[in-house]
Amino acid sequence: MRIDVITLFPDLIAQCAAFGVTGRALERSLLSLHAWNPRDYAEGNYRRVDDRPFGGGPGMVMLVDPLRRAIQAAREAAEGPVRVIYMSPQGRRFDQDKARELAGLERVVLLCGRYEGVDERLVQAEVDEELSIGDYVLSGGELAAAVVVDAVARLQDGALNDAESAEQDSFQDGLLDCPHYTRPVEHELGKVPDVLLSGNHAEIAKWRREQSLRRTLERRPELLDEAPLTKADLKLLDA
Numbered sequence: 001m002r003i004d005v006i007t008l009f010p011d012l013i014a015q016c017a018a019f020g021v022t023g024r025a026l027e028r029s030l031l032s033l034h035a036w037n038p039r040d041y042a043e044g045n046y047r048r049v050d051d052r053p054f055g056g057g058p059g060m061v062m063l064v065d066p067l068r069r070a071i072q073a074a075r076e077a078a079e080g081p082v083r084v085i086y087m088s089p090q091g092r093r094f095d096q097d098k099a100r101e102l103a104g105l106e107r108v109v110l111l112c113g114r115y116e117g118v119d120e121r122l123v124q125a126e127v128d129e130e131l132s133i134g135d136y137v138l139s140g141g142e143l144a145a146a147v148v149v150d151a152v153a154r155l156q157d158g159a160l161n162d163a164e165s166a167e168q169d170s171f172q173d174g175l176l177d178c179p180h181y182t183r184p185v186e187h188e189l190g191k192v193p194d195v196l197l198s199g200n201h202a203e204i205a206k207w208r209r210e211q212s213l214r215r216t217l218e219r220r221p222e223l224l225d226e227a228p229l230t231k232a233d234l235k236l237l238d239a
Protein backbone atom coordinates (compact mmCIF):
# COMPACT_ATOMS: atom_id res chain seq x y z
CA MET A 1 0.00 0.00 0.00
CA ARG A 2 1.13 3.54 -0.72
CA ILE A 3 0.17 6.60 1.36
CA ASP A 4 0.93 10.13 0.14
CA VAL A 5 0.60 12.95 2.64
CA ILE A 6 0.08 16.55 1.61
CA THR A 7 1.58 18.61 4.41
CA LEU A 8 3.48 21.79 5.23
CA PHE A 9 5.45 19.70 7.74
CA PRO A 10 6.70 16.60 5.94
CA ASP A 11 9.29 15.85 8.65
CA LEU A 12 6.56 15.56 11.24
CA ILE A 13 4.86 12.73 9.36
CA ALA A 14 8.15 10.98 8.61
CA GLN A 15 9.20 11.13 12.27
CA CYS A 16 5.84 9.87 13.53
CA ALA A 17 6.03 6.87 11.22
CA ALA A 18 9.70 6.03 11.72
CA PHE A 19 9.36 3.91 14.85
CA GLY A 20 7.91 0.62 16.05
CA VAL A 21 5.35 -1.21 13.96
CA THR A 22 5.00 1.54 11.33
CA GLY A 23 8.78 1.84 11.01
CA ARG A 24 8.98 -1.91 10.47
CA ALA A 25 6.14 -1.90 7.91
CA LEU A 26 8.04 0.78 5.98
CA GLU A 27 11.32 -1.15 6.22
CA ARG A 28 9.61 -4.31 4.98
CA SER A 29 8.04 -2.33 2.13
CA LEU A 30 4.56 -3.37 3.24
CA LEU A 31 3.77 0.31 3.11
CA SER A 32 5.36 3.24 1.37
CA LEU A 33 4.92 6.75 2.69
CA HIS A 34 5.59 9.94 0.73
CA ALA A 35 5.13 13.55 1.71
CA TRP A 36 4.37 16.47 -0.60
CA ASN A 37 4.79 20.03 0.59
CA PRO A 38 2.30 22.48 -0.95
CA ARG A 39 4.88 25.21 -0.44
CA ASP A 40 6.96 23.53 -3.16
CA TYR A 41 3.99 24.14 -5.48
CA ALA A 42 3.35 27.75 -4.43
CA GLU A 43 4.21 30.78 -6.52
CA GLY A 44 6.09 34.02 -5.92
CA ASN A 45 9.08 34.90 -3.80
CA TYR A 46 7.14 34.21 -0.63
CA ARG A 47 5.71 30.90 -1.82
CA ARG A 48 2.44 31.78 -0.20
CA VAL A 49 0.16 28.91 0.76
CA ASP A 50 -2.55 30.81 2.63
CA ASP A 51 -4.56 34.02 2.62
CA ARG A 52 -7.20 35.84 4.65
CA PRO A 53 -10.73 34.45 4.65
CA PHE A 54 -13.39 36.19 2.57
CA GLY A 55 -16.12 37.49 4.83
CA GLY A 56 -13.60 38.38 7.51
CA GLY A 57 -12.81 36.56 10.73
CA PRO A 58 -9.67 35.25 12.37
CA GLY A 59 -6.99 33.05 10.90
CA MET A 60 -5.94 32.15 7.41
CA VAL A 61 -7.26 29.75 4.79
CA MET A 62 -5.08 27.50 2.64
CA LEU A 63 -5.04 28.47 -1.03
CA VAL A 64 -6.50 26.18 -3.69
CA ASP A 65 -3.65 26.08 -6.18
CA PRO A 66 -0.59 24.97 -4.17
CA LEU A 67 -2.69 22.17 -2.64
CA ARG A 68 -4.18 21.21 -5.97
CA ARG A 69 -0.77 20.95 -7.61
CA ALA A 70 0.64 18.96 -4.70
CA ILE A 71 -2.30 16.54 -4.85
CA GLN A 72 -1.87 16.24 -8.61
CA ALA A 73 1.85 15.46 -8.18
CA ALA A 74 0.97 12.79 -5.64
CA ARG A 75 -1.69 11.30 -7.96
CA GLU A 76 0.82 11.11 -10.81
CA ALA A 77 3.64 9.65 -8.73
CA ALA A 78 2.22 6.13 -9.04
CA GLU A 79 -0.40 4.13 -10.90
CA GLY A 80 -3.84 3.24 -9.73
CA PRO A 81 -6.94 4.83 -8.28
CA VAL A 82 -6.40 7.08 -5.27
CA ARG A 83 -8.70 7.88 -2.35
CA VAL A 84 -8.11 11.50 -1.30
CA ILE A 85 -8.92 12.07 2.36
CA TYR A 86 -8.96 15.45 4.08
CA MET A 87 -8.12 15.25 7.79
CA SER A 88 -10.47 17.69 9.49
CA PRO A 89 -12.58 17.99 12.63
CA GLN A 90 -15.62 18.29 10.30
CA GLY A 91 -15.06 14.78 8.99
CA ARG A 92 -16.69 11.48 9.85
CA ARG A 93 -15.10 9.84 12.86
CA PHE A 94 -12.15 7.57 12.06
CA ASP A 95 -12.55 4.14 13.64
CA GLN A 96 -11.25 0.59 13.34
CA ASP A 97 -13.76 -0.28 10.58
CA LYS A 98 -12.48 2.68 8.56
CA ALA A 99 -8.88 1.63 9.28
CA ARG A 100 -9.66 -1.83 7.89
CA GLU A 101 -11.34 -0.31 4.84
CA LEU A 102 -8.37 1.96 4.10
CA ALA A 103 -5.86 -0.83 4.78
CA GLY A 104 -7.44 -2.72 1.88
CA LEU A 105 -6.82 0.11 -0.61
CA GLU A 106 -3.77 0.34 -2.84
CA ARG A 107 -3.41 4.11 -2.57
CA VAL A 108 -4.51 6.83 -0.18
CA VAL A 109 -3.69 10.54 -0.15
CA LEU A 110 -4.04 12.27 3.23
CA LEU A 111 -4.49 16.02 3.01
CA CYS A 112 -3.43 17.95 6.12
CA GLY A 113 -4.83 21.43 6.67
CA ARG A 114 -3.30 24.14 8.84
CA TYR A 115 -4.66 27.48 9.99
CA GLU A 116 -8.47 27.77 9.80
CA GLY A 117 -8.65 25.15 7.08
CA VAL A 118 -8.66 24.71 3.34
CA ASP A 119 -10.56 26.65 0.65
CA GLU A 120 -13.83 24.73 0.27
CA ARG A 121 -13.52 24.66 -3.53
CA LEU A 122 -10.43 22.48 -3.22
CA VAL A 123 -12.31 20.15 -0.89
CA GLN A 124 -15.26 19.91 -3.29
CA ALA A 125 -13.06 19.28 -6.33
CA GLU A 126 -10.37 16.96 -5.01
CA VAL A 127 -11.46 15.31 -1.78
CA ASP A 128 -13.35 12.00 -1.66
CA GLU A 129 -13.81 11.87 2.07
CA GLU A 130 -13.23 13.93 5.24
CA LEU A 131 -12.06 12.15 8.39
CA SER A 132 -11.78 13.35 11.98
CA ILE A 133 -9.88 11.50 14.69
CA GLY A 134 -12.08 12.92 17.45
CA ASP A 135 -14.12 15.82 18.71
CA TYR A 136 -11.30 18.23 19.45
CA VAL A 137 -9.39 20.69 17.31
CA LEU A 138 -5.72 20.11 16.52
CA SER A 139 -3.50 22.81 15.08
CA GLY A 140 -3.24 20.87 11.87
CA GLY A 141 -4.07 17.56 10.23
CA GLU A 142 -0.58 16.07 10.59
CA LEU A 143 -1.08 14.28 13.91
CA ALA A 144 -4.43 13.01 12.65
CA ALA A 145 -2.78 11.75 9.45
CA ALA A 146 -0.08 10.06 11.55
CA VAL A 147 -2.84 8.30 13.50
CA VAL A 148 -4.37 7.01 10.26
CA VAL A 149 -0.96 5.91 8.94
CA ASP A 150 -0.27 3.98 12.17
CA ALA A 151 -3.70 2.30 12.35
CA VAL A 152 -3.49 1.28 8.68
CA ALA A 153 0.18 0.20 8.75
CA ARG A 154 -0.36 -2.30 11.54
CA LEU A 155 -3.14 -3.96 9.53
CA GLN A 156 -0.88 -4.67 6.55
CA ASP A 157 -0.13 -8.39 6.22
CA GLY A 158 3.21 -9.11 7.86
CA ALA A 159 3.43 -5.85 9.82
CA LEU A 160 2.80 -7.48 13.19
CA ASN A 161 4.66 -10.36 14.79
CA ASP A 162 2.56 -13.28 16.00
CA ALA A 163 2.93 -11.89 19.50
CA GLU A 164 1.44 -8.60 18.38
CA SER A 165 -1.40 -10.15 16.42
CA ALA A 166 -4.13 -7.68 15.55
CA GLU A 167 -6.76 -10.31 16.24
CA GLN A 168 -6.83 -9.52 19.95
CA ASP A 169 -6.81 -5.75 19.46
CA SER A 170 -9.51 -3.61 20.96
CA PHE A 171 -12.34 -3.04 18.44
CA GLN A 172 -11.30 -6.01 16.29
CA ASP A 173 -14.56 -7.64 17.37
CA GLY A 174 -16.31 -4.37 18.15
CA LEU A 175 -15.43 -4.56 21.87
CA LEU A 176 -12.75 -3.06 24.10
CA ASP A 177 -9.75 -5.26 24.84
CA CYS A 178 -9.51 -7.35 28.03
CA PRO A 179 -6.87 -6.61 30.72
CA HIS A 180 -3.40 -8.14 30.32
CA TYR A 181 -0.87 -9.35 32.90
CA THR A 182 2.73 -10.54 32.83
CA ARG A 183 5.35 -11.60 35.38
CA PRO A 184 5.63 -11.61 38.32
CA VAL A 185 2.56 -13.60 39.37
CA GLU A 186 2.61 -11.98 42.80
CA HIS A 187 3.38 -8.32 43.19
CA GLU A 188 2.74 -5.80 45.94
CA LEU A 189 0.17 -4.25 43.57
CA GLY A 190 -1.75 -7.52 43.32
CA LYS A 191 -1.86 -11.06 41.99
CA VAL A 192 -2.47 -12.23 38.43
CA PRO A 193 -6.02 -13.71 38.15
CA ASP A 194 -5.85 -17.49 38.77
CA VAL A 195 -7.67 -18.38 35.56
CA LEU A 196 -4.80 -16.98 33.45
CA LEU A 197 -2.40 -19.37 35.22
CA SER A 198 -4.70 -22.38 34.90
CA GLY A 199 -3.61 -23.52 31.45
CA ASN A 200 -7.30 -24.08 30.64
CA HIS A 201 -7.60 -22.33 27.30
CA ALA A 202 -11.38 -22.50 27.09
CA GLU A 203 -11.72 -20.94 30.54
CA ILE A 204 -9.12 -18.28 29.67
CA ALA A 205 -10.95 -17.38 26.46
CA LYS A 206 -14.24 -17.18 28.39
CA TRP A 207 -12.71 -14.95 31.08
CA ARG A 208 -11.19 -12.63 28.48
CA ARG A 209 -14.45 -12.36 26.60
CA GLU A 210 -16.29 -11.57 29.82
CA GLN A 211 -13.75 -8.90 30.78
CA SER A 212 -14.06 -7.33 27.31
CA LEU A 213 -17.82 -7.31 27.55
CA ARG A 214 -17.82 -5.82 31.06
CA ARG A 215 -15.30 -3.12 30.19
CA THR A 216 -17.25 -2.20 27.09
CA LEU A 217 -20.50 -2.05 29.07
CA GLU A 218 -18.87 0.16 31.72
CA ARG A 219 -16.82 2.47 29.53
CA ARG A 220 -18.33 2.50 26.04
CA PRO A 221 -21.85 1.01 26.28
CA GLU A 222 -22.79 2.42 22.85
CA LEU A 223 -20.34 -0.04 21.24
CA LEU A 224 -22.51 -2.95 22.40
CA ASP A 225 -25.34 -1.77 20.11
CA GLU A 226 -23.18 -2.54 17.07
CA ALA A 227 -21.02 -5.43 18.31
CA PRO A 228 -21.97 -8.90 17.06
CA LEU A 229 -22.91 -10.56 20.36
CA THR A 230 -23.70 -14.24 20.84
CA LYS A 231 -26.22 -15.75 23.26
CA ALA A 232 -23.26 -16.77 25.42
CA ASP A 233 -22.12 -13.13 25.50
CA LEU A 234 -25.54 -11.96 26.67
CA LYS A 235 -25.44 -14.61 29.41
CA LEU A 236 -22.00 -13.43 30.52
CA LEU A 237 -23.24 -9.83 30.61
CA ASP A 238 -26.30 -10.84 32.64
CA ALA A 239 -24.28 -12.78 35.24
Ligand code: ADE
Residues within 6 Å of the ligand: 087, 088, 089, 131, 132, 133, 134, 135, 136, 137, 138, 139, 140, 141, 144
Ligand atom coordinates in the same frame (compact mmCIF):
# COMPACT_ATOMS: atom_id res chain seq x y z
N1 ADE B 1 -7.36 18.64 12.06
C1 ADE B 1 -7.58 19.41 13.15
N2 ADE B 1 -8.27 18.74 14.07
C2 ADE B 1 -8.51 17.51 13.57
C3 ADE B 1 -9.19 16.37 14.06
N3 ADE B 1 -9.79 16.34 15.25
N4 ADE B 1 -9.23 15.28 13.26
C4 ADE B 1 -8.66 15.31 12.05
N5 ADE B 1 -8.01 16.35 11.54
C5 ADE B 1 -7.92 17.45 12.29
